[in-house]
Amino acid sequence: MTATNNARVTDGANSRLGWLPPRRSRPSVLVSGIVAGLVVVHVLAWQETEFSPGALVQGWRGMADFLSEALPPDLRWKVLGPSIDAALVTLYIGLLGTTLSVPFALVLAFLASKATTSSTVVYQAARSILSFLRSVPDVVFALIFVTAVGLGPFAGVLALIFHNTGVMGKLWAEAMEETDLGPRDALRINGASGLQVATNAVFPTVLPQFVGLLLYRFDVNVRSSLVLGLVGAGGIGFLINQSIKLFRFDQMVTHILVVLVLVVAVDQLSAVVRRRIGA
Amino acid sequence: MTSELSIRDLHKSFDGRPVLSGVDLDVHAGEFVALLGANGSGKSTALRCVVGLQTADSGTITLGGQDINGPHQRAAMVFQQIHLVRRRSALDNVCAGALGRLPLIRSFTPAVFPREVREEAMECLDRVGLADRAAEPAGRLSGGQQQRVAIARALCQRARVVLADEPVSALDPSAADQVVALLADLAHEGLAVAAVLHQPELARKYAKRIVGLLDGKVAMNASPMDLTESDVDALYAPERATA
Numbered sequence: 057m058t059a060t061n062n063a064r065v066t067d068g069a070n071s072r073l074g075w076l077p078p079r080r081s082r083p084s085v086l087v088s089g090i091v092a093g094l095v096v097v098h099v100l101a102w103q104e105t106e107f108s109p110g111a112l113v114q115g116w117r118g119m120a121d122f123l124s125e126a127l128p129p130d131l132r133w134k135v136l137g138p139s140i141d142a143a144l145v146t147l148y149i150g151l152l153g154t155t156l157s158v159p160f161a162l163v164l165a166f167l168a169s170k171a172t173t174s175s176t177v178v179y180q181a182a183r184s185i186l187s188f189l190r191s192v193p194d195v196v197f198a199l200i201f202v203t204a205v206g207l208g209p210f211a212g213v214l215a216l217i218f219h220n221t222g223v224m225g226k227l228w229a230e231a232m233e234e235t236d237l238g239p240r241d242a243l244r245i246n247g248a249s250g251l252q253v254a255t256n257a258v259f260p261t262v263l264p265q266f267v268g269l270l271l272y273r274f275d276v277n278v279r280s281s282l283v284l285g286l287v288g289a290g291g292i293g294f295l296i297n298q299s300i301k302l303f304r305f306d307q308m309v310t311h312i313l314v315v316l317v318l319v320v321a322v323d324q325l326s327a328v329v330r331r332r333i334g335a
Numbered sequence: 336m337t338s339e340l341s342i343r344d345l346h347k348s349f350d351g352r353p354v355l356s357g358v359d360l361d362v363h364a365g366e367f368v369a370l371l372g373a374n375g376s377g378k379s380t381a382l383r384c385v386v387g388l389q390t391a392d393s394g395t396i397t398l399g400g401q402d403i404n405g406p407h408q409r410a411a412m413v414f415q416q417i418h419l420v421r422r423r424s425a426l427d428n429v430c431a432g433a434l435g436r437l438p439l440i441r442s443f444t445p446a447v448f449p450r451e452v453r454e455e456a457m458e459c460l461d462r463v464g465l466a467d468r469a470a471e472p473a474g475r476l477s478g479g480q481q482q483r484v485a486i487a488r489a490l491c492q493r494a495r496v497v498l499a500d501e502p503v504s505a506l507d508p509s510a511a512d513q514v515v516a517l518l519a520d521l522a523h524e525g526l527a528v529a530a531v532l533h534q535p536e537l538a539r540k541y542a543k544r545i546v547g548l549l550d551g552k553v554a555m556n557a558s559p560m561d562l563t564e565s566d567v568d569a570l571y572a573p574e575r576a577t578a
Binding site: 236243245251 | 388411436437439443485488494
């Protein structure tokens, strides 16, 4: 008896048409294998990361001591004023790191997108450069640039330019590859060159996505520049690091509150702009 | 009389499945040819081979007496899905028809298109009755208007042959009539026009000649007046016609 006939017998009784397509009775071997593999990987991850809720419960006293020293935050102006100044530096690092990476990301994105590049060699080379820039964390770039230009925000800006070029270039290249082939074909058949097609069909189509991704990366980079401060690249991350080293946890909480305000403001601003442009 | 577009013995297969099996087609200047045939009969593939979107396995394609093998300024295409850049104005989209004859430095963005190209594009928009909508983003126009902008783009290309692949399949009857009438007018003005249509009544009303394709071959080449319902059945439902 075929599967369809089976369905006719089992599901047909209550069906107006008398039969239904057979339902899948059990997961395929492939799905079962994937689920089993995921379980194994998670068990390994649990062991290797020494994940232990019990240790967290046992150590509650340490956290309580820490919080008692951290709260209430030290909101005196002599702490808050420098904190706000440093937060602005963090904002500037994120801003410059984002905007100065735009020309490099744009060029590499055009070279690394099948929508705008016909040469496989150029495509693979551009993809490789983007992969390299993306795979080196911005903190590592910051440590490298600190050795070249010394401690301070400049190293942070350089680190973000390099890392963000890799991330944004890839996101933009993929946005271009997802554009409709039709407008490109329409220009290609009237004799337009690849570059003309890129600038007249692809770029105007993806512009809202480009701006949306740029704002998203600005948002991420402002938060990243905070971490870069912890390794000596200036900004409020540097102040947080100093507070921890001096055991002034109340001042650390003040800095974190300022960071919170900064991150929420940047997030809201970019959300408003993204909504306005429909990205 | 020489053909503006001449296709001889065109063959094309996809994955070993023949789609074109020796298509011959001539379209003369001033002629509007309607191509009829069921889905998969090879109409669109034949047109796509002419403009270089597909490469034929064998056969020859001649435009204005010159053998071609790929995109050519003399042939423009209008698509069912229209394929305008929706965020750009109607005028900018029409200007894009001139890209093939402009250097990059004068064409990488509409802001640098030469004035004479913009003036020519305005004339093309005026020809299709949309000069008053020139500044509007193409995406805000109705389907019929967008298709007319696409035809204006073909005019701005200065093409001598306009190919239309199901240009009215996504339009309401009134807009469809307007678009096909416009294509017929262009033929009256001297262009060679070939349009894939699935509306035999529009083909009868506007075309000068009707070519029917069946299983990758030209099965009918007739004047609109000679097109009967059994001819249409033979193209779209051959099993019913022979029953």
